[in-house]
Amino acid sequence: xxxxxxxxxxxxxxxxxxxxxxxxxxxxxxxxxxxxxxxxxxxxxxxxxxxxxxxxxxxxxxxxxxxxxxxxxxxxxxxxxxxxxxxxxxxxxxxxxxxxxxxxxxxxxxxxxxxxxxxxxxxxxxxxxxxxxxxxxxxxxxxxxxxxxxxxxxxxxxxxxxxxxxxxxxxxxxxxxxxxxxxxxxxxxxxxxxxxxxxxxxxxxxxxxxxxxxxxxxxxxxxxxxxxxxxxxxxxxxxxxxxxxxxxxxxxxxxxxxxxxxxxxxxxxxxxxxxxxxxxxxxxxxxxxxxxxxxxxxxxxxxxxxxxxxxxxxxxxxxxxxxxxxxxxxxxxxxxxxxxxxxxxxxxxxxxxxxxxxxxxxxxxxxxxxxxxxxxxxxxxxxxxxxxxxxxxxxxxxxxxxxxxxxxxxxxxxxxxxxxxxxxxxxxxxxxxxxxxxxxxxxxxxxxxxxxxxxxxxxxxxxxxxxxxxxxxxxxxxxxxxxxxxxxxxxxxxxxxxxxxxxxxxxxxx
Numbered sequence: 001x002x003x004x005x006x007x008x009x010x011x012x013x014x015x016x017x018x019x020x021x022x023x024x025x026x027x028x029x030x031x032x033x034x035x036x037x038x039x040x041x042x043x044x045x046x047x048x049x050x051x052x053x054x055x056x057x058x059x060x061x062x063x064x065x066x067x068x069x070x071x072x073x074x075x076x077x078x079x080x081x082x083x084x085x086x087x088x089x090x091x092x093x094x095x096x097x098x099x100x101x102x103x104x105x106x107x108x109x110x111x112x113x114x115x116x117x118x119x120x121x122x123x124x125x126x127x128x129x130x131x132x133x134x135x136x137x138x139x140x141x142x143x144x145x146x147x148x149x150x151x152x153x154x155x156x157x158x159x160x161x162x163x164x165x166x167x168x169x170x171x172x173x174x175x176x177x178x179x180x181x182x183x184x185x186x187x188x189x190x191x192x193x194x195x196x197x198x199x200x201x202x203x204x205x206x207x208x209x210x211x212x213x214x215x216x217x218x219x220x221x222x223x224x225x226x227x228x229x230x231x232x233x234x235x236x237x238x239x240x241x242x243x244x245x246x247x248x249x250x251x252x253x254x255x256x257x258x259x260x261x262x263x264x265x266x267x268x269x270x271x272x273x274x275x276x277x278x279x280x281x282x283x284x285x286x287x288x289x290x291x292x293x294x295x296x297x298x299x300x301x302x303x304x305x306x307x308x309x310x311x312x313x314x315x316x317x318x319x320x321x322x323x324x325x326x327x328x329x330x331x332x333x334x335x336x337x338x339x340x341x342x343x344x345x346x347x348x349x350x351x352x353x354x355x356x357x358x359x360x361x362x363x364x365x366x367x368x369x370x371x372x373x374x375x376x377x378x379x380x381x382x383x384x385x386x387x388x389x390x391x392x393x394x395x396x397x398x399x400x401x402x403x404x405x406x407x408x409x410x411x412x413x414x415x416x417x418x419x420x421x422x423x424x425x426x427x428x429x430x431x432x433x434x435x436x437x438x439x440x441x442x443x444x445x446x447x448x449x450x451x452x453x454x455x456x457x458x459x460x461x462x463x464x465x466x467x468x469x470x471x472x473x474x475x476x477x478x479x480x481x482x483x484x485x486x487x488x489x490x491x492x493x494x495x496x497x498x499x500x501x502x503x504x505x506x507x508x509x510x
Contacts, residue, residue, distance in 0.1 A: 001415055001416075003271050003415035004271070004417065004418075005270060005271055005272035006120070006121050006122075006123060006270050006271070007121065007270065007271040007285070007415065007416075007417065007418055008116070008117035008118075008120040008121055008268055008269070008270060008271075008285075008286065008418055009268065009269060009270065009271050009274050009280075009283035009284065009285055010113075010266055010267070010268055010284040010286070010378070010382050010411075011043075011044045011046075011050070011267050011268065011269050011274050011279065011282055011283055011284075012040040012041055012042075012044035012047070012050070012265075012266065012267030012282075013040055013043055013264075013265070013266055013267075013378070013379035013380075013382035013383060014036045014037065014038070014041070014042070014043050014264065014265045014379065015036055015039065015224045015262070015264045015265075015376060015379055016032055016035035016036040016039060016133075016224075016262075016263045016264075017223075017224045017225075017226065017261060017262055017263075018032060018135070018137075018138065018261035019226070020137060020138075020261075024138075026138050026141075026142065026149065027135060027138065027261070028078075028135055028138075028149075028151045029062055029080075029084065029133040029134055029151075029263070030081055030084055030087040030088050030091060030133070030153070031091070032133040032134075032261060032262070032263035033059065033084070033088045033131045033132060033133035033263045033265065034088055034091035034092055035263060036131055036133065036263035036264050037057075037092055037129060037131050037265040038092070040129065040131075040264075040265035040266060040267045040379075041129075041267060043267070043282075044267050044277075044279055044282065045277075045278075045282055046277035046278070046279045049277055050127055050267060050273075050277070051092075051093060051094060052095065052096065053096070053126040053127040053269065054096060054097045054126075054127045054128060054129055054267075055096050055097060055098065055125035055126055055127060055128060056097060056098050056100060056116065056119070056128040056129070057085055057088065057089055057092075057094060057097040057098070057099055057100070057128070057129045057131070058085070058100040058101075058112050058116065058128065058130045058131070059084045059085035059088060059099070059100070059101050059102065059131055059132060060102050060108050060112070060130065060131070060132030060370075060371050060372040060375060061101060061102050061103060061104045061132075061164065061370075061371050062080070062084055062132070062133070062134060062370060062371075063075045063076070063134055063136065063370045063371075064076035065080070065101075065104075066104035066166070066370065066371060075136070076139070076151070077139055077143060078139060078142065078148070078149050078150060078151040078152075079150055079151045079152030080151055080152065080153075081151075081152070081153040081154075081155065082153065082154045083099065083101065083155050083157070083159040083161070084101065085099035085100060085101050085159055086099050086155035086156075086157045086159055087153045087155050088131060089155075089157075090155055094129075097129070098158075098160070099157065099158070099159045099160065100112075100159070100162070101159050101160065101161045101162060102162055102371070103162045103163060103164060103165030104164045104165055104166055104371050104400070105165065105166070105169075105371055105400025105401055105404070105405050106333060106335070106370075106373055106374060106398050106400040106405075107291065107374075107398040107399060107400040107405040107406055107407040108371050108374075108398070108400070109130060109132070109371075109372060109373075109374040109375040109377075109378060109407075110289070110291070110374055110378070110396060110398040110407035110408065110409045111291055111407045112130050113130065113266070113286060113289070113378065113409060114286070114289045114291075114407075114409070114419075114421075116128040116130065116268050117268060117286055117418055118418070118421075120268060120269065120270050121270075126269065126270070126273060127267065127268065127270075127273065128267075128268050128269075129265055129266065129267055129268070130265065130266045130268070130375060131263065131264065131265035131266075131372075131375070132263065132264060132265075132369065132371065132372025132375050133262065133263035133264075133369065133372065134258070134260055134261070134262060134263075134369040134370045134372065135260075135261045136259050136261075137226065137259045137260050137261045138261050139151075140259055168293075168296065168401070168404065169401045169402065169404060171296055171297060171298060173298060173433060173435065173470075173471045174297070174298070174458075174471060176471070176501075176502060177458055177471045177472065177473050177502050177503070178456070178458065178473065179458050179471070182256075182335060182336065182402065183246050183247050183250070183255065183449075184247060184447070184449070184458060185297060185402045186247070186250070186255075186335070186336035186339075186403075187247035187248060187249060187250050187336075187447035187449075188446065188447050188458065188460055189297065189304055189336075189338050189402065189445070190249055190250065190304070190336065190337060190338045191248070191249060191304075191446055191447060191491065192302070192303035192304035192444060192445035192460075193303075193304030193305070193338055193341060193342075194249065194304075194491070195304070195444075195445065195491040195492065196302065196304050196305075200489065201248075201249065201489055205237050205249055206237055207351065208236075208237065208250070208251075208254055208337050209233045209234070209236040209237025209254075210233055210351055211337055211340060211341070211357075212236050212253060212254050212337065212362075212364060212365075213231070213232070213233040213236055214351075214357060214358075215334060215357070215358050215361055215362035215364060215365055216230065216231050216236065216253075216361070216364075216365050217230075218356065218358050218359065218360065218362070218365075218366075219360070219361020219362065219365030219366045220361070220365070221361075222360060222361050222366060224262070224360070224366070225360070225361050225365060225366045225367065226257070226259070226260045226261070226262060226366065226367035227257060227364070227365050227366070227367060228361070228365065231253060235253070236253045236254065237251070238251075239251055244450075245448075245449070245450065246449070247447040247448070247449045248446075248447050248448040248449070248485075248486070250336060250337070253364060254336070254337055254364060255335070255336055255363075256334070256335040256336070256363035256364060256368030257363070257364060257367055257368055258367075258368045258369075258370065259367075260367035260368065260369050262366075262367050262369040262372075262376065263369075263372075264369075264372065264375040264376040264379050265375070265379075266375060266378060266379060266382070271283065271415065282386065283415075284381070284382045284385050284411055284412070284413055285411065285412050285413070285414065285415055285416050286409055286410070286411060287319070287320035287321070287322065287410045287411060287412045287416050287419065288315075288316040288317060288318070288319035288320025288321075288322070288408075288409070288410035288419050289319065289407070289410070289419050289422065290311070290312045290313075290314075290315035290316040290407075290408050290422040291312060291405075291406060291407040291408070291422075291424055292308035292309070292311045292315075292406050292424050292425055293308055293404060293406070293424065293427050294307070294308045294309075294401075294403060294404050294405070294406075294427065295427050295428065295429045295430065296404075296429070297402050297403075297404075298431065298433050298460070298469055298471065299429035299430060299431050299433070300430060300431065301430040301431060303444060303445050303460065304445070305342060306342045306403040306406070308425065308427075309342050309346060309397075309399070309403060310342070310346045312406040312407065312408040313343065313346035313347055313395070313397065313408050314346065315408075315422045316395070316408040316410050316422075317395075317410060319410070319419045319420065319422055320393070320410035320412070320416075322393050322410060322412075324347045324348045324349070326393050327347065327355065327393050327394060327395050327410075328355060328388060328392050328393060328394055329355055329356040329359060329381070329384055329394045329395075330343075330347065330349075330355065330356060330357055330358070330394060330395045330396070330397065331356075331357075331358050331359045331360060331374070331377035331378075331380060331381055331394070331395075331397070332344070332357050332358060332397045333374065333397050333398055334358060334362035334364065335363050335368060335373075335399065339399050339403060340357060340362075342403065343397045343399075344357070347395070358377075359377065359380035359381060359384055359394075360373075360376050360377055360380050371400070373398075374396060374397075374398035374407075377396045377398070378396050378409065378411075381394045381396055381411050382411070385411060385412065385413040386413065388413060390413050390414050391412055391413065391414040392412065393410060393411065393412045394410075394411050395408065395409065395410050396408070396409045396411065431468075431469050432468045432469070433468065433469050433470070434463055434466075434468040434469070434470050435470075435499075436499035436503070437461075437463050437468070437472070437497045437499060438497065438498060438499050439463070439464065439465065439496070439497070440463075440464040440465070440494060440495075440496065440497075440508075441461040441462060441463055441464060441470065441472075441494070441495050441496070441497040441505070442461055442462045442464055442492065442493070442494055442495075443459055443460075443461045443491060443492060443493050443495060443505075444460050444461050444462055444469070444491075445460045445491065446459045446460065446474075446485060446491070448482070448485045448486045454476075455482045455486065456473060456474065456476065456482075457473065457474035457482060457485035457486075457505075458471070458472075458473055459472045459474060459490075459495075459505045461495065461497065461505070463497075464494070470497060470503060471503065472497050472502070472503035472505045473502050473503070473504060473505065474504075475504050475505065478506065478507075480507075481507055484507070495507060495508060496508055
């Protein structure tokens with residue numbers, strides 16, 4: 001087909017990993033990002049020329065700027081840049097580039113591919129880069145060995161800083177009951193899915209292990225992986241001292257690991273520029289894109305589902321004019337297994353489908369570089385598509401929050417018109433919450449955890465009288481009750497729930 005000269009293309013993709021090995025020097029995140037940017041420019045085959053054309057550099061928001069202020073010293077004990085994109089620009093020679101710092105959440109990389117592609121299509125910019133990095137492995141290593149460094153930086157210049165954008169991710173009812181982090185809330189969503197499928201705990205744990213076993217195989221062969229050690233399905237699914245329970249049903253091997261030194265970058269430009277530089281054969285095209293957001297977790301009709309994710313995948317495929325059957329590979333966001341399951345459901349994939357579900361190895365084994373993970377997924381997709389016959393297609397699914405925000409890209413190695421914008425569906429709360437439940441309740445989901453030496457269970461249920469949803473904790477003084485949450489299967493059970501500073505669940509027999 002005749003390709004419009006203004007059609008945006010992905011022309012370069014680069015990654016960089018600093019392992020804690022003999023070559024380790026301890027780079028800060030902006031150093032890692034600059035390395036990935038240089039790799040992406042070199043990957044275009046025309047890096048010197050494109051360097052002069054990059055009009056925008058987008059940096060995906062780093063951990064240090066994605067958490068409430070009291071947590072910053074924990075995330076960034078050695079300081080941080082006041083503007084990571086400017087600090088990265090100071091390490092590169094991009095004379096025309098302005099700096100953009102994205103919002104937080106893992107859907108940002110795919111959203112920014114579409115934003116920058118749209119700007120290229122309209123002729124607003126000639127070329128652009130997206131990059132991101134995290135270096136928590138280095139900072140934790142330095143703390144462990146008692147080493148002090150200074151990673152603070154206050155670069156001069158203007159930054160389009162879009163702010164964290166995390167307001168909708170703080171849930172007062174979850175927070176009141178001690179559930180703040182993904183490791184507290186995703187297990188509740190996962191247990192709900194188990195209940196919806198009618199599976200017992202052992203059968204579901206086996207499914208989780210089989211799924212993550214596929215991801216581990218890919219990570220073990222990926223030189224950029226932070227945690228490439230091979231694990232058998234049995235090892236992934238067995239609770240041990242090194243594979244401890246994070247939050248039932250999740251074991252350590254099944255969840256994202258943020259102790260990484262990972263960076264990635266993409267170069268986008270127009271087909272006309274790529275052709276003029278003689279490198280259009282390296283181009284990869286965005287065929288479809290869609291994004292959508294969910295209501296707050298507790299306001300969703302299904303705790304174990306994500307209707308907006310389903311919409312995003314379906315709309316992206318429709319925009320690309322391809323079916324799920326034409327997708328040759330996927331990189332599905334894998335912070336927790338449920339994110340993969342819901343995406344697989346949207347694509348009609350089963351656990352036995354031979355097509356790749358990840359090209360990196362996923363967040364548990366490749367590593368979880370904060371909001372920037374899907375930049376790695378897109379980078380791998382670029383290289384995978386270049387090696388495939390034409391036409392070939394792949395899909396990248398990016399997820400943020402608690403299955404809260406989704407962006408999906410369908411990529412291909414043949415030219416196409418840049419996709420039109422797809423309207424995001426309205427976010428509508430579907431379930432009413434009761435803050436002070438009292439009386440008979442039905443357990444909808446839960447998770448059991450060990451925090452320090454303290455066992456706890458966080459419970460979500462429905463008030464029997466009116467089906468309003470509540471959050472509670474298992475009575476912390478009742479060891480038999482906690483043992484039931486640990487060893488039994490409370491899903492669907494009737495309990496007594498009493499209001500308080502934290503609502504408390506007790507067995508009906510008490």
